[in-house]
Amino acid sequence: xxxxxATEWKQWLxxxxxxxxxxxxxxxxxxxxxxxxxxxAILRLWHYQADKGATPPDLxxxxxxxxxxxxxxxxxxxxxxxxxxxVVYLNDFQDVWLDPVMEDDEEAVLLREAVEKLxxxxxxxxxxxxxxxxxxxxxxxTLAISPNTAASRYRYALDxxxxxxxxxxxxxxxxx
Amino acid sequence: xxxxxxxxxxxxxxxxxxxxxxxxxSIEDMLxxxxxxxxxxxxxxxxxxxxxxxxxxxxxxxxxxxGLLKTGVAIVSSPQVRSDVASLGTFLVExxxxxESMSDEGWVADPDGSAMQAVRLRMVxxxxxxxxxxxxxxxISEPRDEILLMPVSDF
Numbered sequence: 001x002x003x004x005x006a007t008e009w010k011q012w013l014x015x016x017x018x019x020x021x022x023x024x025x026x027x028x029x030x031x032x033x034x035x036x037x038x039x040x041a042i043l044r045l046w047h048y049q050a051d052k053g054a055t056p057p058d059l060x061x062x063x064x065x066x067x068x069x070x071x072x073x074x075x076x077x078x079x080x081x082x083x084x085x086x087v088v089y090l091n092d093f094q095d096v097w098l099d100p101v102m103e104d105d106e107e108a109v110l111l112r113e114a115v116e117k118l119x120x121x122x123x124x125x126x127x128x129x130x131x132x133x134x135x136x137x138x139x140x141x142t143l144a145i146s147p148n149t150a151a152s153r154y155r156y157a158l159d160x161x162x163x164x165x166x167x168x169x170x171x172x173x174x175x176x
Numbered sequence: 177x178x179x180x181x182x183x184x185x186x187x188x189x190x191x192x193x194x195x196x197x198x199x200x201x202s203i204e205d206m207l208x209x210x211x212x213x214x215x216x217x218x219x220x221x222x223x224x225x226x227x228x229x230x231x232x233x234x235x236x237x238x239x240x241x242x243g244l245l246k247t248g249v250a251i252v253s254s255p256q257v258r259s260d261v262a263s264l265g266t267f268l269v270e271x272x273x274x275x276e277s278m279s280d281e282g283w284v285a286d287p288d289g290s291a292m293q294a295v296r297l298r299m300v301x302x303x304x305x306x307x308x309x310x311x312x313x314x315x316i317s318e319p320r321d322e323i324l325l326m327p328v329s330d331f
Contacts, residue, residue: 003211005211005214006204006207006208006210006211006212009207009211010204010207013200013203013204013207017194017195017200017203018191018192018193018194018195019192021192021193021194021195021199022192022193031193031196032196032199035195035196035199035202035203038195038199038203039199039202039203039206042203042206042207043206043210046207046210050214054214064279067280068278068280068295071280071293075293075326075328107186108186108189108190111183111186111187111190112190115187115190126187130184130187130188131191131192141279143280144279144280144281144282144296145282158181158183158184161183161187162182162183165183165186
């Protein structure tokens with residue numbers, strides 16, 4: 001019984017781990033911190049699900065719990081330190097959030113950089129919609145915002161990404 | 177059908193990075209440990225409605241039976257007995273409180289104008305009471321919403 005329970009959760013982790021990690025990156029300064037955040041969230045989810053048949057949770061709840069854990073961690077930090085940390089982090093190009101399917105694809109590399117530069121509010125919606133596969137209704141529940149706000153943030157993020165991608169391409173071609 | 181936004185198509189080509197081997201192993205070890213400690217009894221889906229019906233019947237019985245039977249059972253004096261349930265001839269067996277769910281409500285300003293992080297908590301108080309006359313044990317759940325405000329001045 002205990003073994004099958006662990007196996008079920010491990011399968012869930014294998015399936016959803018990368019997208020949970022990606023979401024956690026928005027609340028962490030490095031990959032290790034993000035993995036710790038995912039682990040803490042899974043521990044909370046385990047106890048939370050104990051009353052519900054101990055089955056692995058659905059994805060919106062998992063995102064929501066990671067966000068809550070991230071919020072707790074960041075509460076004690078100053079905005080300035082947070083911003084400085086992000087600048088250092090975003091310049092660390094060896095530590096990427098997303099793997100382009102083709103590393104030599106210039107557009108994919110530029111887009112990866114643009115996603116990392118999105119504001120947290122926009123990025124979390126893009127992550128949940130694109131890689132989490134959540135609907136706007138589910139995103140709105142996770143973030144405690146209206147579905148219209150979730151959809152607006154998503155559209156606004158796509159516009160920003162398009163604009164940023166164009167700008168980065170022009171800069172690269174100009175310097176080439 | 178609406179064609180996908182080109183930027184959406186480009187995003188779909190990016191894949192989230194996998195967890196590191198050590199990170200994955202650490203979580204899997206934790207899951208093994210939790211599962212070993214777990215004493216969870218799984219309830220099959222088809223049994224859930226039966227449990228709900230049974231609980232509803234028990235609560236109804238607790239409300240109706242004291243009036244119908246007029247047992248006149250003496251209330252045993254005990255510090256654990258709450259006066260409200262004791263008056264019904266029932267005894268408090270267990271009392272618990274848990275957080276059912278929580279959601280971020282964003283930032284709000286308190287009366288002083290300071291920024292506060294609001295978190296909505298869905299709390300559930302549960303009392304398990306036993307009717308001395310019938311031997312019925314009934315669980316009474318009282319859900320309520322609470323807003324927790326945390327200062328964010330040092331955020």
